[in-house]
Amino acid sequence: MCGIVGYIGNNAVADKLMDGLKNLEYRGYDSAGIALNDNQKIEVFKAQGKLANLKAVLLQNNISQNPSHIGIGHIRWATHGAPTVENAHPHISNDGNLVLVHNGIIENYKELREKLEQQGVHFYSQTDTEVAVHLFAEEYKKFGSLEAAVRSGLACLKGAFAFCIMHHNEQDKMIAVRKNAPLIIGCNQNENYIASDITALLGKVKKVIYLDDNEMAVVKKDSVIVKDIFGNIVLKKSEEINMKADLIDKQGYEHFMLKEIAEQPIIIRKILQKHVQNNKIILNEDKLNIDWKKVKDITFVACGTSLHAAMVAQKVWENWLNIPVRVEAASEFIYQKNLLNENSLVIGISQSGETADTITALKQAQNLNTQILVVTNRLDSTIVRYAQSVIGLDAGVEISVAATKSYLAQLITFYWVGLYVAQEQNLLSQDEIVSLLESFEKIPEQIEEILSHKSQIEEIAKQIKNYPSAIFISRAFNLPTAYEGALKLKEISYINANAYPAGELKHGPIALLDENMPVIALLEQDETYAKLISNCEEAKARHAFLIGIGGEKLSNIFDAFIKTPKTLSCFSPLLMCVPVQLLAYYTAKALNREIDQPRNLAKSVTVE
Numbered sequence: 001m002c003g004i005v006g007y008i009g010n011n012a013v014a015d016k017l018m019d020g021l022k023n024l025e026y027r028g029y030d031s032a033g034i035a036l037n038d039n040q041k042i043e044v045f046k047a048q049g050k051l052a053n054l055k056a057v058l059l060q061n062n063i064s065q066n067p068s069h070i071g072i073g074h075i076r077w078a079t080h081g082a083p084t085v086e087n088a089h090p091h092i093s094n095d096g097n098l099v100l101v102h103n104g105i106i107e108n109y110k111e112l113r114e115k116l117e118q119q120g121v122h123f124y125s126q127t128d129t130e131v132a133v134h135l136f137a138e139e140y141k142k143f144g145s146l147e148a149a150v151r152s153g154l155a156c157l158k159g160a161f162a163f164c165i166m167h168h169n170e171q172d173k174m175i176a177v178r179k180n181a182p183l184i185i186g187c188n189q190n191e192n193y194i195a196s197d198i199t200a201l202l203g204k205v206k207k208v209i210y211l212d213d214n215e216m217a218v219v220k221k222d223s224v225i226v227k228d229i230f231g232n233i234v235l236k237k238s239e240e241i242n243m244k245a246d247l248i249d250k251q252g253y254e255h256f257m258l259k260e261i262a263e264q265p266i267i268i269r270k271i272l273q274k275h276v277q278n279n280k281i282i283l284n285e286d287k288l289n290i291d292w293k294k295v296k297d298i299t300f301v302a303c304g305t306s307l308h309a310a311m312v313a314q315k316v317w318e319n320w321l322n323i324p325v326r327v328e329a330a331s332e333f334i335y336q337k338n339l340l341n342e343n344s345l346v347i348g349i350s351q352s353g354e355t356a357d358t359i360t361a362l363k364q365a366q367n368l369n370t371q372i373l374v375v376t377n378r379l380d381s382t383i384v385r386y387a388q389s390v391i392g393l394d395a396g397v398e399i400s401v402a403a404t405k406s407y408l409a410q411l412i413t414f415y416w417v418g419l420y421v422a423q424e425q426n427l428l429s430q431d432e433i434v435s436l437l438e439s440f441e442k443i444p445e446q447i448e449e450i451l452s453h454k455s456q457i458e459e460i461a462k463q464i465k466n467y468p469s470a471i472f473i474s475r476a477f478n479l480p481t482a483y484e485g486a487l488k489l490k491e492i493s494y495i496n497a498n499a500y501p502a503g504e505l506k507h508g509p510i511a512l513l514d515e516n517m518p519v520i521a522l523l524e525q526d527e528t529y530a531k532l533i534s535n536c537e538e539a540k541a542r543h544a545f546l547i548g549i550g551g552e553k554l555s556n557i558f559d560a561f562i563k564t565p566k567t568l569s570c571f572s573p574l575l576m577c578v579p580v581q582l583l584a585y586y587t588a589k590a591l592n593r594e595i596d597q598p599r600n601l602a603k604s605v606t607v608e
């Protein structure tokens with residue numbers, strides 16, 4: 001979603017801002033802008049669309065010659081108002097002296113706008129953000145100090161925000177403020193940055209300060225002072241960045257998505273090495289501060305791909321742990337009655353750790369006194385604040401908007417955690433655990449085998465690309481994989497794809513089947529197999545283009561078949577997800593789509 005970068009130092013500020021914004025591009029955006037606080041006046045440059053358009057605007061204006069040492073930049077993912085130049089950030093006050101960028105949503109913007117308009121303020125955009133700039137500018141008239149103006153203005157704002165603010169009369173500082181939206185300060189000698197995501201600062205600074213909610217930082221070239229909203233100084237420690245800059249490099253791959261799919265065996269091996277030793281599951285450095293004896297029910301809350309990972313966990317954990325497990329889309333959980341209490345465990349899953357729906361769901365779970373476990377790929381993210389226990393995914397930074405390696409890392413995590421609990425609570429015998437581990441540990445090499453057949457999958461994708469829609473079907477453990485396959489295909493190829501429990505096909509969706517509808521069946525050779533084959537026959541009888549994914553090709557009805565290695569049914573989602581990721585990838589590639597940054601999507605969805 002939106003991204004913020006601010007810079008104060010001795011270097012060419014426009015380059016620094018563009019560099020930082022480039023590293024945030026993966027979040028998804030539809031306009032961009034920067035503001036430079038140079039000696040004569042604040043200058044704002046904005047463009048609709050990608051950073052290349054903003055770069056062209058900067059070139060036209062000879063910005064490399066600009067002597068500025070302080071500036072702010074933003075990429076915007078439109079929420080309030082279309083992705084136009086007017087609505088792009090930075091937003092500037094009517095007197096041209098105060099300028100800011102904002103992530104989040106100001107919920108009471110309509111009342112504030114009305115009030116400010118009555119006071120004679122002129123609005124030029126449809127954004128909620130613009131009220132903040134005019135509000136702070138009005139306060140500046142009273143206080144004559146940026147810090148005091150922002151502190152006073154903040155008291156009127158409801159919602160979520162991360163701001164980076166400058167004033168023309170105070171060219172020695174930027175103000176950073178956060179409430180429910182991430183913001184960090186990157187510290188170097190004689191230069192400091194503000195950013196909404198650490199990736200903006202990779203390779204630029206070694207240390208960062210994480211702001212907490214309701215904190216404000218006064219960031220100068222050679223100092224950073226953090227205060228609470230009442231103006232009291234808060235002593236903050238800076239932390240070393242432990243991510244490498246080359247994490248946001250394609251390393252020879254055409255797209256980040258393909259690179260991230262290819263990384264999956266390495267990631268799984270690493271996780272397995274960390275948690276499986278001598279036929280036992282161990283925690284290693286991870287902590288699971290959950291009182292399992294108390295847990296009578298488990299609820300997963302998540303969105304999108306993370307929700308599908310939860311669906312797999314539900315099926316596996318109910319088998320292993322013998323406990324009722326519920327899966328709720330976080331956006332539904334927050335508007336329904338949840339019969340949870342101190343005997344409930346709520347598990348929030350979020351790759352980014354910034355998904356607003358999931359965070360709100362966890363806040364509500366806190367109020368119901370449940371135990372809370374968070375599983376995230378970003379231990380530096382907002383969601384960890386709401387957890388009693390946190391498990392990191394160890395998947396490395398995921399740049400492609402379409403989640404792949406983080407999904408597999410989520411699955412692997414639920415398998416090892418499930419096995420660990422079963423082992424510690426004696427819910428599975430040692431023999432059962434040993435035999436499960438035998439199959440579990442083969443997964444990385446089996447994924448490598450699937451990856452080695454990617455050219456066959458590419459050929460099938462070249463056929464799928466010719467259809468306007470597709471249907472995925474499966475049963476049991478792989479139903480969530482079918483949902484995930486359909487989501488991936490929709491997200492990056494824009495082909496309308498839906499997934500159904502195979503047995504549901506005949507209850508309605510079958511009406512859609514004819515020679516123009518590919519049906520992709522995920523087949524597990526377990527007790528569901530015969531029924532699934534019957535469902536495939538039903539599709540074939542309606543002339544659907546039928547693709548099978550699974551173990552042996554035991555039937556000749558398929559127009560195309562992708563073979564996956566043999567494993568236990570419960571582990572098959574770990575293998576089946578790889579061909580569906582590749583099918584989506586190659587279909588999108590054949591259609592020449594913008595694979596890593598699909599239209600309308602954002603990497604972390606920070607609004608409800």
Ligand code: AGP
Nearest residue numbers: 304305306350351352355402403
């Ligand atoms: C995945 O491909 C999607 N981009 C999206 O569904 C994503 O999984 C969802 O927005 C949840 O994100 P999170 O895991 O960061 O919370």
